[in-house]
Amino acid sequence: LFIVVVAVNSTLLTINAGDYIFYTDWAWTSYTVFSISQTLMLIVGATYYLTFTGVPGTATYYALIMTVYTWIAKAAWFSLGYPYDFIVTPVWLPSAMLLDLVYWATKKNKHSLILFGGVLVGMSLPLFNMVNLITVADPLETAFKYPRPTLPPYMTPIEPQVGKFYNSPVALCAGAGAVLGCTFAALGCKLNT
Numbered sequence: 001l002f003i004v005v006v007a008v009n010s011t012l013l014t015i016n017a018g019d020y021i022f023y024t025d026w027a028w029t030s031y032t033v034f035s036i037s038q039t040l041m042l043i044v045g046a047t048y049y050l051t052f053t054g055v056p057g058t059a060t061y062y063a064l065i066m067t068v069y070t071w072i073a074k075a076a077w078f079s080l081g082y083p084y085d086f087i088v089t090p091v092w093l094p095s096a097m098l099l100d101l102v103y104w105a106t107k108k109n110k111h112s113l114i115l116f117g118g119v120l121v122g123m124s125l126p127l128f129n130m131v132n133l134i135t136v137a138d139p140l141e142t143a144f145k146y147p148r149p150t151l152p153p154y155m156t157p158i159e160p161q162v163g164k165f166y167n168s169p170v171a172l173c174a175g176a177g178a179v180l181g182c183t184f185a186a187l188g189c190k191l192n193t
Contacts, residue, residue, distance in 0.1 A: 035126040035173040040184045042066070042092050043121045046099055047113065047188025056104035063096035091128040095121045114185040122181025126173035 045066075046059035067090055098120040099113070106112035 031129065032169045032173055035129045035169075036176055036180065038092065038129065039095075039122050039125045039173075039177040039181055042095060042125065043099070043118060043181050044184040044188045044191075046096050046121075047117065047185045048191045050099065050103055050113070051110060051189050051192050054108060056100045056108075059096040059099040059103070060093060063092040066092055091125065091131060094128055095125040098124055110189050114182055114189060118182030118185035119178045120181075121185075122177030122179070123174040126170050126177055129173075130170055 042063060046062045049058045049062050050056070052058075099117045102117040102120060103113050106116070
């Protein structure tokens, strides 16, 4: 029950992460921010439960709960007429599997989990998350089909910032994620002491 409660809270914090249809004109910026936020939310919770139970596979279980609850929440929005592609959430699973693999392969060494697991999740999740950006509906078609005339001024779309980060937001996210991933993996381990 405890793991479900915390995973649900993590889901609430990442519920829009990867929802690039809503952020049609902010896709690259949103991708960068959300990839890093997803990485950190996944790794701190998954590492905590992995070291709490000491059982390899717990991180994947944690990511699975996050995925299922996000599907439920977004399916509710979809039923209200909100455009939604179902591919947008399972990207947490392969990264969590890598975390489990590191924990198992290093014979439950916490320091290896922090260093190797943190880097692997931090670098892999942005790659898997790019699938979201590639598979969502055509941004222009969506923008015309689902106009949002009541957006506050600060949310009003502007021209897409093409060329930001040298056209490589994946590299930016992977680099930032690799560094921050280790930090948050250490935090996840520290929560058990």
